[in-house]
Amino acid sequence: MESIGLLAAGIAVLSGVGAGVGIGIATGKATEAIARQPEMANKITTTLLIGGAMAEATALYGFVVALMLLFVK
Amino acid sequence: MGERILEAMTPKKIFSIQLPGVEIPVTDVVIVSWIIMAVIIILALLFTSRLKLVPDKRQAAVEITVEGLYNMVKNQTGHHYAMVAPYIGTILIFLVISNVVSIFNILPDWEYLHRLTGWKLLDHIPTLRILPPTRNVNVTAAMGIMSILAVIIYSVRAKGVIGWIKNFKKPIGLMIPFNILDYIFRPVSLCFRLFGNILGGVIIMELIYIVLPVAIPAALSLYFDLFDGLLQAYVFAILTAMYIGEAIES
Numbered sequence: 139m140e141s142i143g144l145l146a147a148g149i150a151v152l153s154g155v156g157a158g159v160g161i162g163i164a165t166g167k168a169t170e171a172i173a174r175q176p177e178m179a180n181k182i183t184t185t186l187l188i189g190g191a192m193a194e195a196t197a198l199y200g201f202v203v204a205l206m207l208l209f210v211k
Numbered sequence: 212m213g214e215r216i217l218e219a220m221t222p223k224k225i226f227s228i229q230l231p232g233v234e235i236p237v238t239d240v241v242i243v244s245w246i247i248m249a250v251i252i253i254l255a256l257l258f259t260s261r262l263k264l265v266p267d268k269r270q271a272a273v274e275i276t277v278e279g280l281y282n283m284v285k286n287q288t289g290h291h292y293a294m295v296a297p298y299i300g301t302i303l304i305f306l307v308i309s310n311v312v313s314i315f316n317i318l319p320d321w322e323y324l325h326r327l328t329g330w331k332l333l334d335h336i337p338t339l340r341i342l343p344p345t346r347n348v349n350v351t352a353a354m355g356i357m358s359i360l361a362v363i364i365y366s367v368r369a370k371g372v373i374g375w376i377k378n379f380k381k382p383i384g385l386m387i388p389f390n391i392l393d394y395i396f397r398p399v400s401l402c403f404r405l406f407g408n409i410l411g412g413v414i415i416m417e418l419i420y421i422v423l424p425v426a427i428p429a430a431l432s433l434y435f436d437l438f439d440g441l442l443q444a445y446v447f448a449i450l451t452a453m454y455i456g457e458a459i460e461s
């Protein structure tokens with residue numbers, strides 16, 4: 139039973155893949171946007187940070203679930 | 212290894228307050244938050260005493276900080292910003308200090324020194340490790356609930372109770388259940404975002420301390436403690452400002 143929990147925790151952390159891809163795409167687009175319109179850099183950076191935080195949330199849910207599987211008995 | 216990480220994760224009970232019938236445990240998380248609050252209050256009193264019309268250096272620094280904060284809030288909330296900015300500023304300053312507080316861990320681990328040197332004297336000094344209070348889910352849950360209460364209060368103050376209730380059927384009546392769900396999931400996501408990031412940083416730093424105790428942690432601490440903590444504090448504050456702005460504008 140213990141080892142199944144460990145396996146489940148490992149699978150839960152796989153949610154990080156989605157967040158990584160999402161933040162990568164967002165950052166790439168933001169770089170393009172800043173290259174096109176450097177005067178908007180401040181606004182784009184703020185939007186990027188907010189979007190990054192949103193995209194990161196899925197990874198964090200996976201992480202929290204993994205922690206629960208590992209430590210909450 | 213697992214025990215050490217678990218020890219870093221769980222709050223340690225320092226003492227407890229005895230009330231008739233109930234016993235309230237006071238953990239190191241609470242104590243560190245109290246210390247941070249005290250430091251903020253003292254700094255605020257120091258920096259705002261003897262304000263003059265022509266600012267000196269100290270006052271100019273404070274004015275630049277406050278003005279930057281107001282501008283940041285103004286970008287998110289529009290013309291009601293003067294009402295919202297004090298709250299956002301307060302949580303931003305509290306979160307900035309409490310997320311990066313682990314870099315002030317200057318006292319050595321006395322138990323480790325005792326094992327290293329064999330001096331009996333060192334064993335009697337209690338080890339005090341300062342870890343960010345936001346690594347505990349209770350602290351971040353409180354912050355999330357405060358944020359959503361602030362959304363409701365500012366919305367009611369800006370538009371009245373009727374205006375706030377009317378907000379629920381925007382943009383169309385079909386959206387009512389989703390708008391109500393927003394009030395449940397926003398604090399939850401704010402809470403877990405901050406908690407997960409800070410706890411993740413704490414755990415990774417703990418792993419690094421176990422594997423490579425010398426020199427390397429200093430460089431990685433810059434990212435996992437300082438940069439991540441500052442970014443998450445900023446994100447929390449700006450998301451709260453955005454939610455408030457959404458609720459009081461429209």
